[in-house]
Amino acid sequence: STKKLWGGRFTGKTDPLMEKFNESLPFDKRLWAEDIKGSQAYAKALAKAGILTQDEANTIVTGLGTIAEEWKAGAFVIKQGDEDIHTANERRLTELVGSVGGKLHTGRSRNDQVATDYRLWLVGQVEVMRAEVAELLRVAADRSEAEVDVLMPGFTHLQNAMTVRWSHWLMCHAAAWQRDDMRLRDLLPRVNTLPLGSGALAGNPFLVDRQFIARELGMVGVCPNSMDAVSDRDFVIETIFAASLLCTHLSRWAEDLIIYSSGPFGYVQCSDAYATGSSLMPQKKNPDALELIRGKGGRVAGNLMGVMAVLKGTPTTYNKDFQECWELLFDTVDTVHDVVRIATGVLSTIRIKPDRMKSGLSADMLATDLAEYLVRKGVPFRETHHHSGAAVKMAEDRGCTLFDLSVADLKTIHPLFTEDVSAVWDFNRSAEMRDTEGGTSRRSVLEQVAKMRSYLGAE
Numbered sequence: 001s002t003k004k005l006w007g008g009r010f011t012g013k014t015d016p017l018m019e020k021f022n023e024s025l026p027f028d029k030r031l032w033a034e035d036i037k038g039s040q041a042y043a044k045a046l047a048k049a050g051i052l053t054q055d056e057a058n059t060i061v062t063g064l065g066t067i068a069e070e071w072k073a074g075a076f077v078i079k080q081g082d083e084d085i086h087t088a089n090e091r092r093l094t095e096l097v098g099s100v101g102g103k104l105h106t107g108r109s110r111n112d113q114v115a116t117d118y119r120l121w122l123v124g125q126v127e128v129m130r131a132e133v134a135e136l137l138r139v140a141a142d143r144s145e146a147e148v149d150v151l152m153p154g155f156t157h158l159q160n161a162m163t164v165r166w167s168h169w170l171m172c173h174a175a176a177w178q179r180d181d182m183r184l185r186d187l188l189p190r191v192n193t194l195p196l197g198s199g200a201l202a203g204n205p206f207l208v209d210r211q212f213i214a215r216e217l218g219m220v221g222v223c224p225n226s227m228d229a230v231s232d233r234d235f236v237i238e239t240i241f242a243a244s245l246l247c248t249h250l251s252r253w254a255e256d257l258i259i260y261s262s263g264p265f266g267y268v269q270c271s272d273a274y275a276t277g278s279s280l281m282p283q284k285k286n287p288d289a290l291e292l293i294r295g296k297g298g299r300v301a302g303n304l305m306g307v308m309a310v311l312k313g314t315p316t317t318y319n320k321d322f323q324e325c326w327e328l329l330f331d332t333v334d335t336v337h338d339v340v341r342i343a344t345g346v347l348s349t350i351r352i353k354p355d356r357m358k359s360g361l362s363a364d365m366l367a368t369d370l371a372e373y374l375v376r377k378g379v380p381f382r383e384t385h386h387h388s389g390a391a392v393k394m395a396e397d398r399g400c401t402l403f404d405l406s407v408a409d410l411k412t413i414h415p416l417f418t419e420d421v422s423a424v425w426d427f428n429r430s431a432e433m434r435d436t437e438g439g440t441s442r443r444s445v446l447e448q449v450a451k452m453r454s455y456l457g458a459e
């Protein structure tokens, strides 16, 4: 037989390329801590079940602790034949504590082991992601409050639409990020569920106490079916989905800022810390951080498609295909950490130019307010829409703006236009009128900020 853990029934050697094709240690070694934690809990459960003596369990738990120290110090020596993190740690354990190390894997399979390791690891990563998103939300709330008086054009179809507060735009994106955070929060208990004690697929014959193992590992429950426990990777998919949607939201936010930082707009300017120059054009300051955030959204969405495609069509329980999920998961998690932290850096340092925003406000953006003026005098909105449209047309025909039309001009359109119509020509008034919950009035935006802060305080 070969030296492999599973080598008993083998006589032939593995093809060297196959060796490389099959191994996951180069990437799954980053799970060393979770693999050891899971094994320590399992050793204790075996002792509780009477399979290990307390002394044997202690020897194993201590030996695993030594291995953890080796990994931490960068001193763990990977040997040929270490296929994955599970076999590497077990091989080292036996070197350290002798043949008793060979008792650790009793009733266990790498199938329930690997799923446990990744779930434990992912719980920690999702918690870090949530802390990063919370920081982004905090910055958004702080800026929104500090800059609540800044008005800017709001767009639909990227066409001038209505006056909004810069803070209202910012809290729009924060609202989406908050839902992303809630999605991450809500999926956590489904990730934080224990597969261990499922064996290869059929269950554990040594009657280990799975509830005990779950408690030892800080997990909230046990997977209810041993075949499902080793079979599914939905916890990977839903985490990548939530992360991917967060990146999609950040990509749209970045796209707005890329437009706002362009020459014709000039509403914002990225700080030097998050921009780059051109090798040829000396004047250039490009919003690379934002463009990369936009690009990473595509990359992460690709990872989501990748894991979906890997899982689809695999027969029930474990298949080696699943190993392909991990690098996509790692890439996603690493990318999201960077994206959120860079976005937070961009947002906390970007300079806004309120005068440029103000000069983007055009008279026609008050056409709706003009229609609403007549509504308040009792004219049905559908008619006022036409009257205001006629005023827009009149100004367009004369090559002037709505501001330049006299009350006499407006009276030719509708007799209820009187002197007080001049009050309509005020962008701040337009914003302040929209004072319902969620609107762009100062009070309403500050209320959105306050609610965001209480969410952050409660989470």
Ligand code: ARG
Pocket (backbone or CB within 6 Å): 024, 028, 084, 110, 111, 114, 318, 320, 322, 323, 326
């Ligand atoms: N490296 C493997 C994976 O990531 C571990 C599980 C291997 N299990 C097995 N029965 N071959 O999926």
